[in-house]
Amino acid sequence: xxxxxxxxxxxxxxxxxxxxxxxxxxxxxxxxxxxxxxxxxxxxxxxxxxxxxxxxxxxxxxxxxxxxxxxxxxxxxxxxxxxxxxxxxxxxxxxxxxxxxxxxxxxxxxxxxxxxxxxxxxxxxxxxxxxxxxxxxxxxxxxxxxxxxxxxxxxxxxxxxxxxxxxxxxxxxxxxxxxxxxxxxxxxxxxxxxxxxxxxxxxxxxxxxxxxxxxxxxxxxxxxxxxxxxxxxxxxxxxxxxxxxxxxxxxxxxxxxxxxxxxxxxxxxxxxxxxxxxxxxxxxxxxxxxxxxxxxxxxxxxxxxxxxxxxxxxxxxxxxxxxxxxxxxxxxxx
Amino acid sequence: xxxxxxxxxxxxxxxxxxxxxxxxxxxxxxxxxxxxxxxxxxxxxxxxxxxxxxxxxxxxxxxxxxxxxxxxxxxxxxxxxxxxxxxxxxxxxxxxxxxxxxxxxxxxxxxxxxxxxxxxxxxxxxxxxxxxxxxxxxxxxxxxxxxxxxxxxxxxxxxxxxxxxxxxxxxxxxxxxxxxxxxxxxxxxxxxxxxxxxxxxxxxxxxxxxxxxxxxxxxxxxxxxxxxxxxxxxxxxxxxxxxxxxxxxxxxxxxxxxxxxxxxxxxxxxxxxxxxxxxxxxxxxxxxxxxxxxxxxxxxxxxxxxxxxxxxxxxxxxxxxxxxxxxxxxxxxx
Numbered sequence: 070x071x072x073x074x075x076x077x078x079x080x081x082x083x084x085x086x087x088x089x090x091x092x093x094x095x096x097x098x099x100x101x102x103x104x105x106x107x108x109x110x111x112x113x114x115x116x117x118x119x120x121x122x123x124x125x126x127x128x129x130x131x132x133x134x135x136x137x138x139x140x141x142x143x144x145x146x147x148x149x150x151x152x153x154x155x156x157x158x159x160x161x162x163x164x165x166x167x168x169x170x171x172x173x174x175x176x177x178x179x180x181x182x183x184x185x186x187x188x189x190x191x192x193x194x195x196x197x198x199x200x201x202x203x204x205x206x207x208x209x210x211x212x213x214x215x216x217x218x219x220x221x222x223x224x225x226x227x228x229x230x231x232x233x234x235x236x237x238x239x240x241x242x243x244x245x246x247x248x249x250x251x252x253x254x255x256x257x258x259x260x261x262x263x264x265x266x267x268x269x270x271x272x273x274x275x276x277x278x279x280x281x282x283x284x285x286x287x288x289x290x291x292x293x294x295x296x297x298x299x300x301x302x303x304x305x306x307x308x309x310x311x312x313x314x315x316x317x318x319x320x321x322x323x324x325x326x327x328x329x330x331x332x333x334x335x336x337x338x339x340x341x342x343x344x345x346x347x348x349x350x351x352x353x354x355x356x357x358x359x360x361x362x363x364x365x366x367x368x369x370x371x372x373x374x375x376x377x378x379x380x381x382x383x384x385x386x387x388x389x390x391x392x393x394x395x396x397x398x399x400x401x402x403x
Numbered sequence: 404x405x406x407x408x409x410x411x412x413x414x415x416x417x418x419x420x421x422x423x424x425x426x427x428x429x430x431x432x433x434x435x436x437x438x439x440x441x442x443x444x445x446x447x448x449x450x451x452x453x454x455x456x457x458x459x460x461x462x463x464x465x466x467x468x469x470x471x472x473x474x475x476x477x478x479x480x481x482x483x484x485x486x487x488x489x490x491x492x493x494x495x496x497x498x499x500x501x502x503x504x505x506x507x508x509x510x511x512x513x514x515x516x517x518x519x520x521x522x523x524x525x526x527x528x529x530x531x532x533x534x535x536x537x538x539x540x541x542x543x544x545x546x547x548x549x550x551x552x553x554x555x556x557x558x559x560x561x562x563x564x565x566x567x568x569x570x571x572x573x574x575x576x577x578x579x580x581x582x583x584x585x586x587x588x589x590x591x592x593x594x595x596x597x598x599x600x601x602x603x604x605x606x607x608x609x610x611x612x613x614x615x616x617x618x619x620x621x622x623x624x625x626x627x628x629x630x631x632x633x634x635x636x637x638x639x640x641x642x643x644x645x646x647x648x649x650x651x652x653x654x655x656x657x658x659x660x661x662x663x664x665x666x667x668x669x670x671x672x673x674x675x676x677x678x679x680x681x682x683x684x685x686x687x688x689x690x691x692x693x694x695x696x697x698x699x700x701x702x703x704x705x706x707x708x709x710x711x712x713x714x715x716x717x718x719x720x721x722x723x724x725x726x727x728x729x730x731x732x733x734x735x736x737x
Contacts, residue, residue, distance in 0.1 A: 070483055070486060070501055070502055070503075071481060071482055071483060071502025072499055072500075072501070072502050073499060073500040073501070073502050073575065073576060074497070074498070074499050075498035075499070075500075075576075077495075077496045077497070077498065079579065080579045081578070081579050081580070082500075082576050082578060082579070084481050084482065084502055085502070086481050086502075087502075088479060088480065088481070088483075089479055089481070145422060145423055146422065147405060147418050147420050147422070147423070147710075147718050148405055148418065149404055149405060149422075152404060160606055160610065161411075161602065161606060162411045162602060162603050162606045162607075162627065163408070163411070163627050164408070164409035164411065165406055165407060165408050165409070166406075166407040166409075166416075167404055167405075167406070167407070168404055168405025168406050168407050168418055168419070168420075168421075169404075215714075217710065217713045217714055219708070219709025219710055219712070219713050220709060221708045221709050225706075226708060226709065227706040227707065227708025227709065227711075228708070236709070236710070238710060238714075240714070240716075241407065242407060242409075242416050244415070244416060244714040244715050244716045245413065245414045245415050245416070245583075245587075245715065246415070246714060246715025246716070247714060247715070249579075249583055253579075268495065268496060269496050272494055272495060272496045273496075276494065293496065293497050344708060344709035344712055344713075345709065346709050346712055346713035347713075348713065365712075365713070367712055372559075372561040373561065373707060374553070374555045374560060374561025374562070374678060375553025375554060375555050375560070375561070375570070375678035375679065375680050376481075376551065376553055376570070376572060377561075378553075378678055378680055378699075378701055379551045379553050379678075379680035379681075379682065379699070380549075380551055380572075380574070380578040380580060380581060381578050381579065381580025381581070382574075382578045382580070384481050
C-alpha cells in the first residue's frame, strides 16, 4: 500500500509511491555526458576572462593573481542594488515593492570543469568561506530581509551557464514560503519546548537507517518524508538559526561533508542534475531558538507536474531508507 | 528597475524581472511538433483499446457504444482505493498515513490527437461534465479530505502519455500548501469582510488591462502577480468555494471559455506545454465564504531552479499586462 509521510518540520505530506517505486540504480543518469574542457575562451567565468563579468566584489585568496573563488554581481541580476525598498498599495488588490537587493554569482573554481567532486579540500574551504563572507555582507544591508544561497547543477536544475557557480540573492521581503516554515517550526517549539530540527537530527542518528554520513559538526541524511528521490539534508549539530553563525571549524567540516555527499551522488548516480539550497532564518530572526539552518540537496530526477503545482505535495517514487543505504554504499575516491 | 509584486490572495511575492524581460513572441514554442495521428493501435486511451485500461468508472454519453469521454482508475495510481485512512505517530518525528484515496484518469477524447482546440462544444461540455461528476463522486468518500483535478499537457508539464487526458486525485489529507492558501483567504475576509477572489475579479474587470476574456459566468485574466509568463486564472463570477457547486449553465460557459483560452495559448504561442489545475476548497469547507474556486493555467515556459525551490518565490521574465494584451489579440478559429 502507498504511504503518506509527513515532514514534522514543515507539516508537508509526501506520497511514497510503492506501486511506482524504482530501485536506486534506476535513477542513474542515462544521458551521455560530454567531456567538459577545463577552459573555454569565451566563458566569462574562466580565468583570463575576468573583465567579462561585472566588477569583482572579492576573490579568495584576497588580491591573489590566481584565484580559487571569485564573487561578482550577476550580469543578469533579478534585483538591483540601487534604490529604496518602498512598498506601494494600489487599488486594494495590488502591492508592489522596488526590486532592490543583491543578486551575485560565486564562481566555484577557475576551471570550467571544476565540479565539486574535483575540488581539493582547500578549494572547498574557499568556496564555503566565500558563501559565508558574502552572506554576512549582504545581511548587513538594511534593505535585506532574507538571503538565499543556491546552486543549479545541470539543465534540469535550471542552470544556464555550464561553468560551476553558485548564486546568492538578498531579498527585500521574506517569502511567504519561508515565513510559513518559520511558523511551523515555532509551533513545534511551542508544543515541545525544543527545536524541531535538533529533534529530527537526534532521532535520525539513533535510528540510523536514513543517515548517510555523520561528521564532527554535521549529519547528512535522507529525510523521513523526502519529497523527491535522493533528497538530502545536511544539518549542523550545533543549534543555530542562521547560516551566518557558522564558525571556522564548522566551515571546514561542512566543506568536507558536502564534498563527500555530492561525490556520492556524482559517482552513485552518474552525475545527476541537482540543486542545493542553504535554508536559513530571515535576517530579522538571527538568534531564534526554533529555526535551524541546513542545506537541502535536491537531485532533479523527476518532473513537477500539475499535481505538485496544485497541491504543493510531492510523489516520491523511491524509499528514503533505500536511498540512504545506497548512498552509504557508494565508494568515492579519497 | 525590477518590481516585486504580491499576490493579495496568497501573499506570495513575485519578481517581475524587467532586466530579463522578453516579448510575448519570444515565448513561442520553438520545437517542431510532429503530426500526431488520430489513432494509435497500442495506445490504451484510443478507441478499441478499452480493455487496456482498468475497468471503466463511467463514460459520456452513458453506456453509449461510441464515447466522448471515459473515466477509469489510473493504472499506475499513486493511491489505493482500498483501506482505512489510519494515521500513525512514530518516534515523535514520523507521522504516516495509509495512502488511500482515488487517482483516476479522465480521457478527454477518443481521438489520440483530440486536443482541446480541436474539440467541439459538445465534447468540451462532456469533458467538464465528467470533471464535475467524478469530483462529486470522490468527494462523497468519507476518507476524502481534498480533491485536485489537473491536466499535464506536453513533456515539460510532466505528461507521460501523449493521448489527451486529465487526472483527478482524492487525498486523505489536506496538503499544507492548500491549508495555507485557505488561511490567507480567511485573513483577508477577516480584515475586509469580503472574499479576496471576488475582490480581485471585480477590480480587474474595472482596470481591464489584465483581462483576456469575460463571459457570462467567468473572467479569464493574467493575475497582477502572475508567477510565470502567461499564467492565467479563470474565475467564476458567482461566489462558490467548491468546484462541486457549479451549475449546468456554468459548466457550459466554462467549457466555452476554457476552449477559447487554451486555443489562444495554442495559436498564439505555437502549442506550448502547460498545466491547468482546478483550485477548490477542501471537502470539509464546501460552503466557505472566504475561499473561491478557480482554474489556474500555467504554461511551462521556464524552469524551476534553486531559487524557486528555496524561496517558493518565482521570477517572471514577462509583464502580465503585456501577456494579457497579446492573448486578447490572438485570433482563433470559430
